[in-house]
Amino acid sequence: MAGPLHLHQYHFINQNLTWTEAQTYCRQTHTDLATIENSEELKQLINTVSSAGHSSDVWLGLYSEIDWKWSDGSGAQYRNWKIAIEPNFLSANQFCVRLDHPGTWIDYGCMQSYTFICYKGTQLDPVFIFVNERMNWTSAQRYCRENHVDLATVRNSTENQRVLSLSPSAKLSWIGLFRGPNFYWSDRIPRFLFSEWDNVPNQIKSNTVICGVTSVQRSGRWKFLSCESRLPFVCYSLIPVPVTRQVVKLRLELEDSVDLEDTAVKAELLKKFPERLKESGVNGVTLKWREQFDGKVFRKERKRKTEL
Known part of the structure; x- marks a missing residue:
């Protein structure tokens, strides 16, 4: 079983750049402009900015395309x-x-x-x-x-x-x-499941794209500005996380007619196990069968004799 392969590390850059200039800097120096996927990452980003002594607006990797x-x-x-x-x-x-x-x-x-x-x-x-x-x-x-x-x-x-x-x-x-929401992150990974919008106006005017900011002053909540505004910004880089591997032995009781070595049967079993693990609060795992020296996965246990 394996957990997440990367974590985000955030970097506050105290240079006043447009959103596109900030994006270029982050891609050349780190990974990209900051992406935020959950409340823990938002807290981590705000702590990074706050530790640098900055409290006003900073660019995120967030943007929205305006298409009426x-x-x-x-x-x-x-x-x-x-x-x-x-x-x-x-x-x-x-x-x-x-x-x-x-x-x-x-x-x-x-x-x-x-x-x-x-x-x-x-x-x-x-x-x-x-x-x-x-x-x-x-x-x-x-x-x-x-x-x-x-x-x-x-x-x-x-x-x-x-x-x-x-x-x-x-x-x-x-x-x-x-118009549709059309919310994206700079790294363009197809996800937008978490948001923390501020209750403020976001002036679109004639812009075809607006870009996202956050601030310590607003408790990390997000709003949009013209992408041509010049602000400090936050980049992110990926930190590799060591993969934890664990061998799990299973004992299965099945009807004699079921062939556990059948490819389709093994594939179906691998689909079922993650569902059971999620019910137990275990997420983010990758499962695969471990083959023995003869290429088989399962061994049939011999029935023990009971002597009277």
């Missing part, structure tokens, strides 16, 4: 954001767009419930329909697709005014604009 799309799949060239403050991506959790008055757009959490605008007809000649029911964005999308064509696609200021004229002044309504 319409629900019906059409391009999103026209935008009418509320000037200066939108989209603000509060708490890194606003991926859908609602229509405000007087016709400006606001990014918002997709699970909130609002009225919404559908369209029927074609993309070139849409007919907009106001639906006076409150739903989250996904439910509104489903309703529009089942009853019309899709959530409203707004291609220009004329269509925006048509949509606005349908929505009562007291109503805030979903339109079809949205």
Whole structure:
């Protein structure tokens, strides 16, 4: 059985660089910009930065690609954001767009419930329909697709005014604009299972990519800034961990018809053992059969005779 092969070691670099410059430095000097996969690693990183006497923002390897799309799949060239403050991506959790008055757009959490605008007809000649029911964005999308064509696609200021004229002044309504989370780490290992977002706005503006920072002052919580900002940063390197090996002997009682040396049987057994180990709190192990000198794994025990 073997445990994890590497641990992260973090390195605080007190140079003010852009995110891309910091990434290049880390890749040349260590492994990459800091990746954080759990609360223990976050604590380790914050301790590294704090020990260096630094408490304000530092770059992480975190970034998000900004790719706005319409629900019906059409391009999103026209935008009418509320000037200066939108989209603000509060708490890194606003991926859908609602229509405000007087016709400006606001990014918002997709699970909130609002009225919404559908369209029927074609993309070139849409007919907009106001639906006076409150739903989250996904439910509104489903309703529009089942009853019309899709959530409203707004291609220009004329269509925006048509949509606005349908929505009562007291109503805030979903339109079809949205984007995916698209969160990544610099090392591009396909994982994003842990996060520690700060409850602050993240100004996207016209950026197509925004980059992640953390700070001791904010207890290690994360936010996004323009990747062109200049900040100190944290790299990581991998520390090899000695592999622990252990031989485990098993005694199995099976029907005589079962051939334990069959390749498929041995493979199925190896699938079962990790599941049982997890139930006992043992994780991160690799199992393989140990062959004897004749190539076999199992030995049949002789039955002992009992003399009276």
